[in-house]
Amino acid sequence: MSYHIIKSIKVDEKEGKVYITGADNNVRPRTPHRWECTSLSQILVEQGREAVDLEILEAYESGDFQGGNNKWTRALVVLRRMPEYAQFNWRGEPYDEITERRKTPAFKAILKKALETKLPKAKFIITKxxxxxxxxxxxxxxxxxxxxxxxxxxxxIFRFIEDTEDVKRVFYGSNSWAWAVEQVENNQRRGI
Known part of the structure; x- marks a missing residue:
């Protein structure tokens, strides 16, 4: 499956254009270049900024866009931890039913909610x-x-306590390890 490795996305509302800097995963050498994404630019002009944001988040969620550190990747982290997302997760079963559900306004509403939700301020580290x-x-x-x-x-650094539990579950015999999870204060470590 082909996808775009994203370096940055710029939504220029004044010009009505969306610019993407990135590269395709299946082209060598992977030299990032900047181009106008005409389909997203058209959505921006016809439907507005919110529709473009939802479309970009959906591209990240479906795997068409990967990489970068931006509001859409942060929203994706939030989205995947939302309980109501399970009924729209294309990795689940039955695939045909989920595909139909993803075409409903409820899916767009969940994407919008994820975009509006901030990442939690709590940060966790694992010690032993x-x-x-x-x-x-x-x-x-x-x-x-x-x-x-x-x-x-x-x-x-882990943003969610559930991620620390997932790490413990993945490794065989980790139950016998004397693991502890500590919450990190923002002023304790620069850059967290």
Whole structure:
């Protein structure tokens, strides 16, 4: 499946144009370039800014757009944790019914709600004590490994407490580990 690797998206309401900087995943070399997305520009002119925002979020949600750190990727994080999203999640079963539900105004309403919802201010890190009694912090997470660091500033930040529980569930035998989850205050670590 082909998708766009997004670096940035600029919605210029004065000109009525939407510019995307990015690259296609299946073209080598992956040199980002800037282009006007005419379909999104047309939506901007005909339906307004809110409709463009919903269309961009839907492109991220469907996997057509990936990457970047912007309001749409943050809304996607919120969307995937909304309980009402489960009935519209295209990864679920039965696929045909879900596809039909995604065409309803209720799906657009959930996308809009996700765009309007801010990420929670609470941030969490995972810690554990080593056999020597030293406290270490989860630094990096891969599909098969957890990397720990004794330096708190290098700890991986989780925005949702549920994400920390997911990490514990993924690793076999992690129930016996003496894991702890700490909430991080905004002034405790710069850049969090």
């Amino acid at each position: 004590s080593t056999n020597m009694g030293t406290k270490v912090y989860l630094k990096k997470l891969t599909a098969r490994h957890v990397f720990w660091s004794p330096v708190r500033e290098k700890a991986k």
